[in-house]
Amino acid sequence: xxxxxxxxxxxVLAAGLAALLVAALAGCGSAGTSASAGxxxxxxxxVGPTARAASVGATASTPAGGMIDPASGLPLVAVSDLPRxxxxxIALIRAGGPFPHDQDGAVFQNREGLLPEQPRAWYREYTVxxxxxPDRGPRRIVAGEDGTLYWTADHYGSFWVLQR
Numbered sequence: 426x427x428x429x430x431x432x433x434x435x436x437v438l439a440a441g442l443a444a445l446l447v448a449a450l451a452g453c454g455s456a457g458t459s460a461s462a463g464x465x466x467x468x469x470x471x472v473g474p475t476a477r478a479a480s481v482g483a484t485a486s487t488p489a490g491g492m493i494d495p496a497s498g499l500p501l502v503a504v505s506d507l508p509r510x511x512x513x514x515i516a517l518i519r520a521g522g523p524f525p526h527d528q529d530g531a532v533f534q535n536r537e538g539l540l541p542e543q544p545r546a547w548y549r550e551y552t553v554x555x556x557x558x559p560d561r562g563p564r565r566i567v568a569g570e571d572g573t574l575y576w577t578a579d580h581y582g583s584f585w586v587l588q589r
Contacts (some may be wrong), residue, residue, distance in 0.1 A: 427533075449494065455571065476576070478550070481543060492532060493586045494586040496541065497540065497541050497584075497586055499539075499540075499575070499584050499585060499586045500585050500586070501585065501586050501588050502576055502585040502586070502588065503586075503587075503588050504587055504588065507576060507587075508564070510553050510554040510555070511553045511564070511566060511576060512555075512557070513554070514551050514552065514553045514554075514566050515574065515587075517529075517551070518551055518568055518574070524547070524552075525554075526552045526561060527550055527551070528550070528552065528561070529550070529551045530549050530550075530551065531549065531550055532545070532548070532549060532550075533548035533549060533550040533567045534548075535548055537581050537582075539581070539583070539584050540567065540569075540584060541573060543569065544571070546566050547569060547570045548569055548570075548575075549566065549567070549568050550565050550566070550567050550568075551565060551566045551567070551568065552565060553565055553566055553576075561575075563578065563579055563580035563582070564576075564577065564578050564580075565577050565581070566587075567584070573586065573587075573589075574586075575587070575588040
C-alpha cells in the first residue's frame, strides 16, 4: 500500500470543498491573483507592517481600508485579498482536515511575540502552499482557539488578522 493512501478519500473531499470555497469567493475580489505587494504577496518585506509597526501607528497601507484589529493591534485583511492557496487552507481548517502536511495543526508557540499573548497550545499553524517552493514555503495560517485566523506570508515576520 502507498504510504498515506488511507488519507486519499478525505483529501479528495477536502479538495472538493476547497474548490467550492474558491469558486464562491472568486467574485469577491482578487483572491490573490494580483501581483501587487500586500497579503497575497509571497515576498519577504512586502507584506505590510509588523505588529510592532501597527501598534505604533505606522502609515503603511493595509488591506481592508487600512483598518487595525483593536484586540491585537494587527492589520485586518479580507479573505478575498489572500492568495487562492490560503482559501484552500482555510477551507481545510474549517472542515477539520485532512491536511496535506504532517506539521499542519501543530502548536504555534508565538515565539516572536507578535500575536496576542495566550496560554500554550492556544494557537495552531497550517501550511499555505507556496507555488514553486521546494518545501512548505513561508506562508501560514495560524488559528486561535477562539476561531481567529491570522495570515503570514513571511514565515512569522508579520501577521494580519482575517476579517470575520
